Amino acid sequence: MNLILKILGYLYLCAVVQCVHQVSWLPCQFIDEHVFVNEEGHTETELLHREAMLQFGRLGDSPVNPHATTFLVTGSKLDLRRYVQGVEAEQLECELRRYSTDGIHVRWPVKGAMEYNHWFSCTVRHTNGLFTVTSFLRHPSDQTHPGQQDYRNWPAIGDREILITTVAMVIKTQSASIRAGLGSQQKLHCQFDVDHKGPNITLEWHWQNRGERIRLFSHNSRSGQSQGTGVRLKSLTGGDASYSLPFIKMSSEGTYICSVSVIPLFVSLDIGLQIEEPPRVSLNVGPTLSLQEGGEQKVACEAESYYPLDVQIVWNVQDLAVSGQRVGTPLPKVLQNILLSSHKHNQDKTYSLTAFFYLTVSLKDSGREFTCIVSHQSLRMPIRKSFILTVEEPISWMFYLTVGFVLVTLVPILCVLLRYLHSARKRSVQKKPY
Numbered sequence: 001m002n003l004i005l006k007i008l009g010y011l012y013l014c015a016v017v018q019c020v021h022q023v024s025w026l027p028c029q030f031i032d033e034h035v036f037v038n039e040e041g042h043t044e045t046e047l048l049h050r051e052a053m054l055q056f057g058r059l060g061d062s063p064v065n066p067h068a069t070t071f072l073v074t075g076s077k078l079d080l081r082r083y084v085q086g087v088e089a090e091q092l093e094c095e096l097r098r099y100s101t102d103g104i105h106v107r108w109p110v111k112g113a114m115e116y117n118h119w120f121s122c123t124v125r126h127t128n129g130l131f132t133v134t135s136f137l138r139h140p141s142d143q144t145h146p147g148q149q150d151y152r153n154w155p156a157i158g159d160r161e162i163l164i165t166t167v168a169m170v171i172k173t174q175s176a177s178i179r180a181g182l183g184s185q186q187k188l189h190c191q192f193d194v195d196h197k198g199p200n201i202t203l204e205w206h207w208q209n210r211g212e213r214i215r216l217f218s219h220n221s222r223s224g225q226s227q228g229t230g231v232r233l234k235s236l237t238g239g240d241a242s243y244s245l246p247f248i249k250m251s252s253e254g255t256y257i258c259s260v261s262v263i264p265l266f267v268s269l270d271i272g273l274q275i276e277e278p279p280r281v282s283l284n285v286g287p288t289l290s291l292q293e294g295g296e297q298k299v300a301c302e303a304e305s306y307y308p309l310d311v312q313i314v315w316n317v318q319d320l321a322v323s324g325q326r327v328g329t330p331l332p333k334v335l336q337n338i339l340l341s342s343h344k345h346n347q348d349k350t351y352s353l354t355a356f357f358y359l360t361v362s363l364k365d366s367g368r369e370f371t372c373i374v375s376h377q378s379l380r381m382p383i384r385k386s387f388i389l390t391v392e393e394p395i396s397w398m399f400y401l402t403v404g405f406v407l408v409t410l411v412p413i414l415c416v417l418l419r420y421l422h423s424a425r426k427r428s429v430q431k432k433p434y
Contacts, residue, residue, distance in 0.1 A: 022085065023081050023084060023087075025054060026053070026054040026094045028122070031047055032157065033045050051065075051069070051159075053068050053071065055071065063162055068159070069163070070162045077195040078166075078170055084124055098120055105264070108168065119137070120136070121137075125176075131174045132173055134171050135167050136169045139163050143155075169195065169262060171258070172269075173190050173269045176270075176272070177272045177274070178272065179275075179276045179378075181275070181276060188245070190243065191239050191240050202220050203220075204218045205243050206257040208255045209254030216256075217229065217230050217243065219231070219236060221236075248275065250349040252273060253274060254273060256271045277350055278378040278379055279311060279383065281302070281383045284298070286387065288387060290390045292393070293391055294360070301372035305352060306350060306376055313372065316332035317333050318330075338355050341356070365389055367389070368388070372385045
């Protein structure tokens with residue numbers, strides 16, 4: 001008996017700990033719509049931004065904020081809080097809207113459901129973009145089906161009204177925005193769930209970019225038919241509709257749309273994929289550059305194979321002799337006489353750019369460090385490439401005069417010696433008896 005009590009106490013404690021991390025309510029922005037016909041006979045929609053609360057509880061619970069419209073989410077198979085676990089309410093943004101079924105009316109197949117429902121969409125986003133969750137809230141109504149577009153006959157909702165709702169469908173992505181390098185693998189996360197068994201689900205993935213739209217994958221649960229690749233069919237039964245990209249190419253960039261339809265509901269999530277390829281940086285000189293005083297050298301810093309286009313290249317110079325001082329160390333000086341080449345378009349659609357200058361040196365420049373700094377959105381920290389300049393004194397004219405005198409003197413002597421050796425060799429050959 002004591003063991004059973006300990007087990008029950010442990011389970012209760014675990015439940016309490018789990019509840020501590022669950023969100024019990026969220027302040028939301030309710031974007032209501034006022035639909036009317038203007039003087040010209042056209043239908044117009046006026047958006048009304050209203051204060052609302054998304055509150056999780058039971059029938060009869062008092063509203064957390066009695067001055068706002070309360071959407072009281074009662075228990076169902078789907079618990080919306082499970083999809084936002086591990087974060088605080090301050091990290092979430094909530095938006096509520098009415099949802100039009102475009103005149104389609106079907107009885108929602110759950111136990112005790114009324115013939116007609118009012119629908120609301122609820123989108124919860126993490127402030128740092130970690131996930132986006134969209135759900136449908138079902139508000140049962142004892143009204144009859146209006147027989148026309150429901151947005152033309154939406155009932156008014158009071159500022160302090162309490163709407164009893166349940167979660168009917170949920171879709172979530174943890175990949176709202178992705179940055180990927182060329183040749184990498186990516187999995188675009190998309191999961192969904194419905195509050196009843198055996199729903200007729202149509203799942204689709206589309207790719208869209210610059211006005212072009214292509215269907216990548218589709219599946220219908222009732223017929224079992226699928227078209228396209230990228231989604232594991234075995235995972236679909238558990239609500240995992242994630243799409244896999246085995247090899248990122250430049251043509252992979254764009255918006256990927258995961259959409260789920262359960263009549264009369266339709267929802268989609270956009271996942272943006274942006275290519276980011278870091279630049280390769282190189283100098284046309286080595287770590288040390290030696291020049292004579294008055295010498296000139298073209299120095300170039302090249303950033304290769306980066307994407308997207310925008311890149312920043314800056315040249316700095318600093319005197320190493322004073323950079324080690326503890327006090328009063330001058331900051332590196334930015335060179336102003338920098339020239340930029342035109343952007344080079346590579347075959348893989350990446351870009352390259354060169355920043356160069358012409359360096360004319362004097363003895364006072366010796367020991368200075370020149371640094372090329374390349375910044376790009378794909379880099380956490382800029383890339384730095386440096387070289388140290390060494391300037392040598394030019395050789396004087398007396399040196400050249402001395403060398404010339406020595407050569408002029410040695411050449412005749414060498415000629416005489418060669419003639420003497422040649423004649424001596426000739427005489428030695430004539431003295432041989434054979």
